[in-house]
Amino acid sequence: MNDQPGAGAELYELFPSVQRSYARIAEWTGIEIPRIFHEQRQPGQEHRQGVGAIRQAAAILGISDVLAEEYGIVPGATCGLSFGALVAACLAGAVEREELFTLLMRLRDVPAPASSTPRQAVAMLRIPFDTDPATLVADVSDVHLSADLGRVGTGSERMVLLGGYRTALDEFGATLPPGALHVSEEHGAAFHSPLQQHVTDFLEPVLESMTFRAPRVPVHSCMERRTLTTADEIRDLFRRNPTDPVSVPHMIGGLEDAGTQLGLVLGPAAFGTFQNADFPVVHVESPDHVFEAMTAVYDFGIELPTDDALAG
Incomplete structure (x- = not known):
């Protein structure tokens, strides 16, 4: 990337x-x-x-x-x-x-993927740092947590990447404040998600x-x-x-523990x-x-x- x-x-x-x-x-x-x-x-x-x-x-x-x-x-x-x-x-x-x-x-x-399968995509989203990324889309069909990139900005937020079917990501984005979810137009594979089996x-x-x-x-x-x-x-x-x-906090945390x-x-x-x-x-x-x-x-x-x- x-x-x-x-x-x-x-x-x-x-x-x-x-x-x-x-x-x-x-x-x-x-x-x-x-x-x-x-x-x-x-x-x-x-x-x-x-x-x-x-x-x-x-x-x-x-x-x-x-x-x-x-x-x-x-x-x-x-x-x-x-x-x-x-x-x-x-x-x-x-x-x-x-x-x-x-x-x-x-x-x-x-x-x-076969042309008959739905289009995949990746999206970026900032969430409060104390929010557990694993629970963010746990109940959202066809949208998965792909990466937790850790703290961004002043440290009160974290950046996460989501992978899923494009229509499902758009529907999830519609439940958020306007412009909160940024869908990438460059990367069309929902990497680090079950859709990449x-x-x-x-x-x-x-x-x-x-x-x-x-x-x-x-x-x-x-x-x-x-x-x-x-x-x-x-x-x-x-x-x-x-x-x-994947998770930056997990990786850095392991280094800190060591x-x-x-x-x-x-x-x-x-x-x-x-x-x-x-x-x-x-x-x-x-x-x-x-x-x-x-x-x-x-x-x-x-x-x-x-x-x-x-x-x-």
């Missing part, structure tokens, strides 16, 4: 480790490196069908290689929201990179063929406030990702969603950001993990 054409290009020009990473990705996917950087999503494609997910994953993994190989900065834990959760599992060593990109390539082939079903043969391992470092879930430490838990994360709601001292947000991201954490956060997307991350590690007295295997 935060795809930016050109993401990762500056790092690619400067660091051999990034160049090696992209060469492998191009080999695994059959997509030339210039296309990974610059290809735009074609009209009519869903967000999962373009090159964007591959571009984002490549950028995140390239940045992690620079941090690890050039500066010895490796994670003590990983996390991600939505698609980012899958990349986080890969960064933690629970999934091989080649298998991750095999899955992302398969995502490009997900067939569209066909995606999970389509990916099942790939998931069955993948090797999931216990992560080398904890992976903090974006679906519940819990830590994933086993291969089965990572497999469950991948299977549920298309259909289950005593996180510093967070590095890698690659294109809605960085503002992390600024309500009780630990410092640095966005790392460009060469300048890499220096900022290195500086933050030392300024905050972070003791880096010493196990070389973490950087593999």
Whole structure:
């Protein structure tokens, strides 16, 4: 959802480790490196069908290689929201990179729902922060909570994303104050909702063929406030990702529970969603950001993990 054409290009020009990473990705996917950087999503494609997910994953993994190989900065834990959760599992060593990109390539082939099925959509809504998002549309047919993005504005509200059939979303919006519900015209799939079960079903043969391992470092879930430490838990994360709601508060809360001292947000991201954490956060997307991350590690007295295997 935060795809930016050109993401990762500056790092690619400067660091051999990034160049090696992209060469492998191009080999695994059959997509030339210039296309990974610059290809735009074609009209009519869903967000999962373009090159964007591959571009984002490549950028995140390239940045992690620079941090690890050039500066010895490796994670003590990983996390991600939505698609980012899958990349986080890969960064933690629970999934091989080649298998991750095999899955992302398969995502490009997900067939569209039958023309006879109702049109899907995504909508944004601000609600009082003390409102439980899970109860918001619990009794509304064909409208589902897709994501809780946490505090926005002055902190008295939270932003949620809803997924459902377009007509059902319009009917729900009519029960709210005018203009409260903003339906996206760009994203026509009710992601992170039961309406995406066909995606999970389509990916099942790939998931069955993948090797999931216990992560080398904890992976903090974006679906519940819990830590994933086993291969089965990572497999469950991948299977549920298309259909289950995700939550920034759950993810950040898990990091806070673990005593996180510093967070590095890698690659294109809605960085503002992390600024309500009780630990410092640095966005790392460009060469300048890499220096900022290195500086933050030392300024905050972070003791880096010493196990070389973490950087593999």
